[in-house]
Amino acid sequence: MMEDLQPGQKLARGVSRCLRSLGFAPLEEFVPARGLRVDVMALGPKGELWVVECKSSRADFQADSKWEGYLEWCDRYFWAVDMDFPAELLPDGTGLIIADPYDAEIIRMAPEDKLAPARRKKLVQKFAMDAARRLQFLRDPVPGKDGLLLGGAGGADLEV
């Protein structure tokens, strides 16, 4: 599977392993609202929602004009970059994770800005349906029906 991954997706894999070890359930390429797609959305045991954007290079970071739009869809927002990334580029008030394809570590905890209960409820609901549908696609691809979604992250575009 590793061979098919883009640099950012490799970081996301390490990030997901790290988040898992912290008791969170990660879901990659999650769409919190139409037109937005976050690299990793992680759900914690108390319903906490963290967003992690993975940047494989300076150019990758500088091309991102959407990240501020993600802040309102999570309780905490992190960047994940590799060891060589110039971390001083990253804006204040965000978390920092150093990642490689195999693992990751939180270097700076993101500040908390709690979601409103109604939005959290809606996001957890969508997270649940997206994750279950992707799992079903992986376990039971239905050729010629929904199977085509398997090519990507597996149903990331599904709307609730």
Added chain:
Amino acid sequence: MMEDLQPGQKLARGVSRCLRSLGFAPLEEFVPARGLRVDVMALGPKGELWVVECKSSRADFQADSKWEGYLEWCDRYFWAVDMDFPAELLPDGTGLIIADPYDAEIIRMAPEDKLAPARRKKLVQKFAMDAARRLQFLRDPVPGKDGLLLGGAGGADLEV
């Protein structure tokens, strides 16, 4: 994958396809509470939770002493059986689905007995974490760490 499935799991596959076509996200072998494991838990777009128990034979049904305990963990409760099952055995006040490994159809809608909001919230949260964790296991099995859970339904025993 089909070759490895038990008769009840084959029905669950058909049931899951049917539920998907109805806009629900199915999750097999879900544990709503310690000591309980339902064959299929399905989450609907408005947060509806349906339980489907799959019975491959009369003996399979008669050996089930736990099903009444599932009623309080869903809004609607269904049995799924194959064409040859003596449906008159099934208790009143439950839904009926006729299934095969490839598809299924709701023959009798289950009556609705709505979950309390706090329980629904807790169940959707657990459903979300379980589904995302199983998905991660399938996409990124970590040998010798959590990978062993892949042998079964993939993390069905995880507690939130």
